[in-house]
């Protein structure tokens with residue numbers, strides 16, 4: 209049976225992120241992508257201004273229109289959501305309850321702060337969504353906010369990441385993957401925590417220069433695609449990282465401003481279908 213992933217996140221027309229990254233990335237892995245755009249923006253919010261059309265009223269009618277067999281997915285993957293959309297997404301989880309994996313990327317903060325437009329109550333709402341997830345993939349900033357811990361930046365020891373991940377796992381998810389974790393300068397990686405094994409591993413890679421918007425979405429899309437393809441968590445993390453690293457190398461080669469226009473992934477997607 210062909211595999212299918214349902215993803216719910218915004219569609220930002222300009223600046224690679226969210227849906228414009230998820231659709232091609234998951235499709236390139238050979239998995240069908242069913243995308244519900246939760247909002248339409250002219251561009252993502254790291255630009256100086258943007259338009260925003262809220263598509264919340266469409267979410268439940270879309271899912272309710274589908275035949276019963278069309279509501280079963282190998283994974284439901286959520287990304288950037290507004291605070292009030294979280295309740296609707298919980299309802300989608302319930303309607304599509306026969307789906308195998310609920311994968312939540314909190315997509316709400318980076319570099320020590322919430323993205324523009326989010327209030328602190330968003331963190332609480334996101335915690336309630338994470339409680340229903342099987343796999344949660346926060347970055348370090350999001351992990352600190354979700355765990356209610358003080359904000360961290362720079363290298364940390366493994367124990368610190370383990371504490372954050374186990375607090376988040378205690379809310380519900382079986383697996384927590386903290387991206388951007390590292391214990392050495394010049395490295396960047398992921399902390400992988402599996403509740404049933406009661407332990408975690410830090411997987412580190414070399415850090416590339418520059419600042420990029422949308423790499424979290426690229427990483428999350430590739431990660432869930434590889435997990436659905438049946439690769440193990442550590443291998444999925446390595447492949448997703450390789451995709452991000454090769455995309456950044458393309459930005460560097462072409463001199464493209466990755467902070468606004470995002471990771472140049474188009475030429476390297478083939479690594480996902482091997």
Ligand code: PXL
Pocket residue numbers: 218220225226249251252253254288315323421422424425
């Ligand atoms: O990459 C996360 C993201 C997704 N969608 C929108 C964003 C951001 C981060 O800023 O602004 C609209």
